[in-house]
Amino acid sequence: MCPYNDRPAPTASPTPEAIVQQEGAQLDFSGAMSYGDYLQLDQVLTAQRPLSPAHDEMLFIVQHQTSELWMKLMLHELRAAVAAVSEDRMPQAFKVMARVSRIMEQLVHAWDVLATMTPPEYTQVRPFLGPSSGFQSFQYRCIEFTLGNKNAAMLKPHEHHPERLAMVRAAFEAPSLYDQAIRRLAAAGLPVPAESLDRDWTQPYVAKEAVRQAWLTVYRRPDAHWDLYQLAEKLVDIEDSFRLWRFRHVTTVERVIGFKRGTGGTGGVSYLRKMLDVVLFPELWSLRTEL
Template sequence: MTCPHHPERIVHEEGAQLDFSKDMSYGDYLHLDEILSAQHPLSPEHNEMLFIVQHQTSELWMKLMLHELHAAIACVARDELPAAFKMLARVSKIMEQLVHAWDVLATMTPPEYSAIRPYLSNSSGFQSWQYRCIEFALGNKNAAMLKPHAHSPQRLAEVEAAWRAPSLYDEALRLLARRGLPVPASHVTRDWTQPYRESPEVEQAWLQVYRNPERQWDLYQLGEELTDLEDAFRLWRFRHVTTVERVIGFKRGTGGTSGVGYLRKMLDVVLFPEIWKLRTDL
């Protein structure tokens, strides 16, 4: 580290290693040369670097989010709830991080974005395969959303696998059924590629948990972890809408969507409907 009064002077910590010519360094471990050389602006505009870094870092956070979500779903399927709770709490925190990332992008003004937009062609966050896998893992299944990834067989296979797999909520309901709660068979074994349909019977199962939380505390905590998760996801979506509207207004998105109009529709999607409805009926 440097001395604050004499920046040119190196302050040697006792035992610190300064020669990394033979051992793995910090940069080696993180592959920083590859990461930091992956920004290639196409326009002459200063602000394009912000646009690139914003989306690249978001994709890195989404990679971690998927890592945690897949593990959490597997833990719920194995009735290992304490481990799942830690992972789901981390996912919620990642979403908070992504919400604040929009604050940085919002510093880009409409003229600044308009200057780089012609260089983006049809590339769009709508084409993010990781985001699509997150949506599918959280239960928002839509077969039409496979099409944007058809140009890449490898990515299509990954997105399709997420589309075909039980979602986090599907596994939560299967767990409730294994615990003897009255989850209907239609929600325990079904075509996982189909959008989730709200069920009064499922709400009654959750109500049994919430009316006597001490009796099945871990299921009650699972319900609250799901609530935290969807709450954070809603904030992420909302901040996305407001940032896009602030920067481009109601222009169509570069990927061909209606832009703000499409994003506003997504605000109405409820991932875990019975978890929210029971609060009225308690």
Template sequence: MNASKASADKEFSDTERIVSEEKAQLDFSQSMSYGDYLHLDEVLGAQHPLSPAHDEMLFIIQHQTSELWMKLMLHELNAATASVAADRYADSFKMLARVSRIMEQLVSAWTVLSTMTPPEYTAMRPYLASSSGFQSAQYRCIEFALGNKNAAMLKPHAHRADLLSQVEAAYRAPSLYDESLRLLARQGFDIPADHLERDWTQPYVASPEVEAAWLQVYRDPYAHWDLYQLGEKLTDIEDAFRLWRFRHVTTVERVIGFKRGTGGTGGVSYLRKMLDVVLFPEIWTVRTAL
């Protein structure tokens, strides 16, 4: 009996110890918690609907999460461009692949927003005043980093010196494609001098010589494997970016038709023009030439 009692007492003592340890592990008053690390109080407290409309919460969260994804996209895109400039192929490939996956998330976000019907959006639209996604500084930095340069797109950010500085930096820097062409030149391909050193604020102009260089790469991919992989990563990005733009257009048309945008743009008519913008032209024309 004594041995049995001692065993029971030990088992009870072990159980108490385990319970006590578990309680200690669940006490985050003295250490960093999940919410602390992610600053969830600030993130989850950043939604402030202005209208009585139930659906405004969807509208706010969709755009806020898109801005968070764009922040990560810029983080990856800028690092990838720097890696291409430094001939660090492997690093750039990983980052560029991630950029394409982020764009897939942004495409999916439009699917959620498209559940908002025209009457639901109309109920909250007056409360938006002149605010518009057109004014997103991060989106503009992405456009510029991908080579779609337009001086007029600096104006929407002129009221905020800090944002204007960020957008101007992207506007004046060589794009991902500019650095890719410089890389081709460093690998011995004949790239025109005016495509290697130019005014980076000007829109890119396609070149037969650049197409010829990519054609060499694509005709013998195993001899130029890294450059071939770079070309395909660029293709992936533009492919995903086109889908992102297309879903934007269709969602806007579905919700507001052909009304003007809150930021003063033509709405759908403006967005449709963006569908015709080609970021990496020779990457696409080379397919016909093969």
């Protein structure tokens, strides 16, 4: 007798139609909070209000609104990262910093969609934008300040809105994520100059040779300074992603408007290209030549 004859016959898998019918019988959500209620979709999906007759304005609005939502999440995670690093909660810091890098990847790809808007299509929309400008994105400015790119002139675009100005100013006056990372170096017993630990946080960070040497010690003995080594690499991941985000912004703007001045009289591509030269965590990049 074949030993396999005693095996039970295989049960036939339910058809897709049967699965849908079975699930449909359970779809009674009366009296419960709905998916749309939880996400407040009535407010979210009615927030797109084109001002022009142009078909492509919907793309322009949705791209910028979704980017602002991603930036809201990024700020949420960056603030958590700053707090975790300052309190020496490194596992939590690594988790949220990795998430920040992934959010930036989403923002990079968002430019791919906007890049499908051609110059003639944007020209139909532009007159309806008035003096509004990306310089007025208070969330983006908070991100830049939290990452250490401090510039007092960037407070001015928010002066017309006291609540937003207060939010941007708080990020401007607080230690950046990198400032907190340098404090971790000192807390670990590595030699860090006093002026890097207690300085005017509203000033742009200036690279210090002593700080570079401290990070070099970490990179030359990663096993002895594993948390600091991981922290440094998470910072490099963030700046790497941030550079890509900026670069895609520049190339998309150049593709859509060329070298015209931006709305609100801003420099457009010329200004954005200058921002590509900004280095947020300078010692973490310069030390690589020596390793």
